[in-house]
Amino acid sequence: MLIADLLGRPVSYVLAHGEQVVHTAPIHAAMRRRAAGEPLQYIRGKTEFFGREFRVDDRVLIPRPETEILVETAIERIERGARVVDIGTGSGCIAATLALERPDLRVIATDVSIGALAVASHNIAKRVTLVASDLLAGFVEDFDWIVSNPPYIPAGDLESLAPEVRDYEPRVALTPGPSGTEVIARILDQAGRARVILEIGFGQGDAVRDLAAAHHFNVDDLRNDLAGIPRVIVLQRSRS
Ligand SMILES: C[S@@+](CC[C@H](N)C(=O)[O-])C[C@H]1O[C@@H](n2cnc3c(N)ncnc32)[C@H](O)[C@@H]1O
Numbered sequence: 001m002l003i004a005d006l007l008g009r010p011v012s013y014v015l016a017h018g019e020q021v022v023h024t025a026p027i028h029a030a031m032r033r034r035a036a037g038e039p040l041q042y043i044r045g046k047t048e049f050f051g052r053e054f055r056v057d058d059r060v061l062i063p064r065p066e067t068e069i070l071v072e073t074a075i076e077r078i079e080r081g082a083r084v085v086d087i088g089t090g091s092g093c094i095a096a097t098l099a100l101e102r103p104d105l106r107v108i109a110t111d112v113s114i115g116a117l118a119v120a121s122h123n124i125a126k127r128v129t130l131v132a133s134d135l136l137a138g139f140v141e142d143f144d145w146i147v148s149n150p151p152y153i154p155a156g157d158l159e160s161l162a163p164e165v166r167d168y169e170p171r172v173a174l175t176p177g178p179s180g181t182e183v184i185a186r187i188l189d190q191a192g193r194a195r196v197i198l199e200i201g202f203g204q205g206d207a208v209r210d211l212a213a214a215h216h217f218n219v220d221d222l223r224n225d226l227a228g229i230p231r232v233i234v235l236q237r238s239r240s
Helices: 002-007 011-016 025-035 040-044 066-077 093-101 114-123 155-160 182-190 205-214
Strands: 046-049 052-055 083-087 106-111 129-132 145-148 195-199 217-224 230-237
Touching: 002 011, 002 025, 002 040, 025 040, 040 046, 052 093, 052 114, 066 093, 066 145, 066 195, 066 217, 066 230, 083 093, 093 106, 093 114, 106 114, 114 129, 182 195, 182 205, 205 217, 205 230
Parallel strands: 083 106, 083 145, 106 129, 145 195
Antiparallel strands: 046 052, 195 230, 217 230
16 A cells, blocks of 8 residues: 555556565655654545545544444434534544535534644545634534544553554544543533534443433443444433
8 A cells, every 4th residue: 555655556457566666765765664663544644434535644433334423323313404513523524525425514623632623624525613622612603413433542552552553543543541431521511402422432321321321421332343342332421
């Protein structure tokens, strides 16, 4: 892929021309970065999400296939014309895809990281409003839906992550603190009457269910990823 990028050719060209010898400084530099453990997506400066290309660099989390389940759930569940906020938009992959797949929605995307917002601005169409914000602090308007893939890894688990993740992806995108649920709890504090679709971490289902109950939310839907791990939870206010 790196050679194909640098030659400006498709991967099939590289595979079909094994006899061709390529020696260029940029290819060696890219190979060295990869050999040192840097994720391929940062070296290439792009990745694919939901069938589209997104610009990425080390200011944003690399979009993951599991997050496509969150987007599919949102496309399916959110009613026509709703106001939706994507909290912690990172590369903008969720907000941009939602806006393209559901042009009837009004989509706002927030992040606390100015670097992430700079990357997202390349990936997000003008129709999506990007806002620098600590969660929903500073918003006065209400939303119908909150979608978020928040940082959810307990801080103590960071050391055991693959070096590609631990040493390269932004800390603020990975962990919210010791329990892993700190940002989720704050989102529920701020959610008002909005319904909420969250990506959750491995083994976090019960903790998030308890947090939701404590914040007077019911679990409306829980979807597994391809490995059978509960990955996306839909919450709505319990009737009081
Ligand atoms: C797990 S990443 C998700 C990025 C992207 N939505 C995705 O799914 O690939 C979490 C994002 O939340 C952002 N974030 C962390 N704490 C935040 C906060 N208090 N307010 C807003 N965004 C926050 C991080 O900067 C990061 O971009």
